[in-house]
Amino acid sequence: MSRSRCDRKPVSGVQMCGIAGVASTMRPPQGLVGDMCDVIAHRGPDGAGFYSDEHVSLGMRRLAIIDVATGDQPVYSEDGNVVAVFNGEIYNFAELRRKLTGLGHRLSTEGDSECLVHLYEEHGPELVHQLRGMFAFALWDRTRQRLVLGRDRAGKKPLYWRSDEFSIWFASELKALARDPEMPRQIDPIALDHYLTYSYVPAPWSIYQGVHKLPPGHLLIWEAGKVTVRRYWELDRTTRPVVNEREAEEQLRDLLLEATRIRMVSERPIGAFLSGGVDSSAIVAAMSMQSSERIKTFCIGFEDGKYDERHKARLVADRFSTDHHELVVTSDLVDVLPRLAWHFDEPYADSSAIPTFWVAQMSRQHVTVVLNGDGGDECFGGYRRHALMNQARWIPAMPSGPARSIRALGSLIVKRTAAGSRFRRFGQMLDFVAEKPSRRYARLMSCFGPEQRWGLYSDGMRSALAGTDSYQLFEHAFQASTAQDDLGRVLDVDTLTYLPGDLLPKVDITTMAHSIEARSPFLDHHVMEWAATLPSALHIRKFQTKVLLKQAVAPWIPEELLRYPKKGFGVPLAAWLRHELRDTVYDVLTDPTACACDLFRPGAVRSIIERHMGGADHASQLWALLQLELWRRAHDVP
Numbered sequence: 001m002s003r004s005r006c007d008r009k010p011v012s013g014v015q016m017c018g019i020a021g022v023a024s025t026m027r028p029p030q031g032l033v034g035d036m037c038d039v040i041a042h043r044g045p046d047g048a049g050f051y052s053d054e055h056v057s058l059g060m061r062r063l064a065i066i067d068v069a070t071g072d073q074p075v076y077s078e079d080g081n082v083v084a085v086f087n088g089e090i091y092n093f094a095e096l097r098r099k100l101t102g103l104g105h106r107l108s109t110e111g112d113s114e115c116l117v118h119l120y121e122e123h124g125p126e127l128v129h130q131l132r133g134m135f136a137f138a139l140w141d142r143t144r145q146r147l148v149l150g151r152d153r154a155g156k157k158p159l160y161w162r163s164d165e166f167s168i169w170f171a172s173e174l175k176a177l178a179r180d181p182e183m184p185r186q187i188d189p190i191a192l193d194h195y196l197t198y199s200y201v202p203a204p205w206s207i208y209q210g211v212h213k214l215p216p217g218h219l220l221i222w223e224a225g226k227v228t229v230r231r232y233w234e235l236d237r238t239t240r241p242v243v244n245e246r247e248a249e250e251q252l253r254d255l256l257l258e259a260t261r262i263r264m265v266s267e268r269p270i271g272a273f274l275s276g277g278v279d280s281s282a283i284v285a286a287m288s289m290q291s292s293e294r295i296k297t298f299c300i301g302f303e304d305g306k307y308d309e310r311h312k313a314r315l316v317a318d319r320f321s322t323d324h325h326e327l328v329v330t331s332d333l334v335d336v337l338p339r340l341a342w343h344f345d346e347p348y349a350d351s352s353a354i355p356t357f358w359v360a361q362m363s364r365q366h367v368t369v370v371l372n373g374d375g376g377d378e379c380f381g382g383y384r385r386h387a388l389m390n391q392a393r394w395i396p397a398m399p400s401g402p403a404r405s406i407r408a409l410g411s412l413i414v415k416r417t418a419a420g421s422r423f424r425r426f427g428q429m430l431d432f433v434a435e436k437p438s439r440r441y442a443r444l445m446s447c448f449g450p451e452q453r454w455g456l457y458s459d460g461m462r463s464a465l466a467g468t469d470s471y472q473l474f475e476h477a478f479q480a481s482t483a484q485d486d487l488g489r490v491l492d493v494d495t496l497t498y499l500p501g502d503l504l505p506k507v508d509i510t511t512m513a514h515s516i517e518a519r520s521p522f523l524d525h526h527v528m529e530w531a532a533t534l535p536s537a538l539h540i541r542k543f544q545t546k547v548l549l550k551q552a553v554a555p556w557i558p559e560e561l562l563r564y565p566k567k568g569f570g571v572p573l574a575a576w577l578r579h580e581l582r583d584t585v586y587d588v589l590t591d592p593t594a595c596a597c598d599l600f601r602p603g604a605v606r607s608i609i610e611r612h613m614g615g616a617d618h619a620s621q622l623w624a625l626l627q628l629e630l631w632r633r634a635h636d637v638p
Helices: 003-007 032-040 093-102 115-130 189-198 245-262 278-289 310-319 333-343 353-363 376-380 384-394 400-416 422-433 437-444 450-456 459-464 472-480 486-512 525-532 547-553 559-563 573-578 582-589 602-613 619-634
Strands: 018-024 048-052 056-061 082-090 133-141 146-151 160-163 167-171 218-223 226-231 270-273 296-301 323-328 369-371 517-519
Touching (some): 018 133, 115 133, 189 459, 245 547, 270 353, 278 310, 296 353, 310 323, 323 353, 333 486, 353 486, 437 472, 472 486, 486 525, 573 602, 602 619
Antiparallel strands (some): 018 056, 048 056, 082 133, 133 146, 218 226
């Protein structure tokens, strides 16, 4: 593999659709929003729209799914005093249009975007409570000189922003904000520390200092140069009793059928990602039961049988006679890495982005909209780590003194034993039990632990991070949760961090990179709110996960799928790094460009490489370092 292939910028093609804009107490710079939108969608998916006055410039690029003929943006109120741009889909738009028309509003289009300005006239910023869907929007109120930014409840659609005393800039993509020559592009040490902890940069941070993500379920209001960010939605995990499980199963089936049905509205071809897991299989079943046409399904496989689950997907495809498409991953990994680094505006180390990117690429040959099973695990307790945390509730938190001693012993055992050995697992268990529940879960979710990160950092990074603790992100989520037990708190943590920080960006970015829209019925807020009030025993029983969900969809999907252990969308990463990507690892992480960035100790990086190549499993850590450096090069970050 040559350095030139790794450093090469991907050819700009159709990118994400999205919004961008600037508001200022002074006149915003002319032409900047157009430049920002050019990055969001070079050559457009379905055209662009712009609005400017003396204080604001708004722009958007559109991937038209609904109201293809008349759904151009921006959209305006009747008097032109309220203007909005919007990215996403509002699934209850037909109901909203009927209500607005009944209130005397005149609508000039047939789609969902126009509802925003008229809802604002009725409800002000509280319009978000009327919306059922995935969205990021910007709305300008000329009369009040007020800018309102909003992001959907689960965090399906991204929105970045930065401000100074006079102005605010926002965009769906970070690279769009970076088109402003006045924006400093300095890596935020705290964001980088979070990235190495969790493999992604969580909201409200972005990888750049001074640039923020608007968190899911939040509004931002800019008025007279002042920014106010507030939360408008959160899950209430106060448990309700479930007297009859059969009735609960029926309620869940009804919720999933409706959430799926409203996401099947499209003027473009529609299909589904089908992994063969319970969640995606349930969505394909719900689609098939409500469609008069064969559902198109798409699945990725691997030559390595340990990671290949095509046989499971075929069981579902055969049951529902879907128009099934498969792709075995044989593409050149070296070629796809710089493309991913370009599309992901921040360093991102979930290796399942690779098969997701490829399944999106395959799907684009046949459809423009795909439904998926995302959110099923987070809503209903589907990960093995959920079962582990549920069992660990019986282990009390230790006093600080004994905890430090046990943690030190565990770390020593881990350091001196071989990866995968029983002694190594024993050391890891000691590390785990020595922590309080929030930090236990943070350790389970960590790529690099605190001690490992500290050993990696340069003196400058150590100085910048003195006194910081990445695990406080989970501690704060635990403390704020209304859940009555640790399992509920863990599900809250996933909903606030992993879901919008890792899972949803992966799917949104890889699908939009191929001009496909992904929709997730499990993330309908009606489904999420219903699931959040279930007793923990209907999520996890001993080590059985997603108890109620599996019972509810058992009549829909092949029985064998309910017995298969969960694998996730894994890839043979450790082997890739030792073989296909071995030269890439050395070329990228040990050359002068990487060593000159002054983030890490070169010797510590080389030690991780050598230990992995020698047989220890440091795949996730090596991948995180590789993706960080590839991101720096793709975006010319100093």
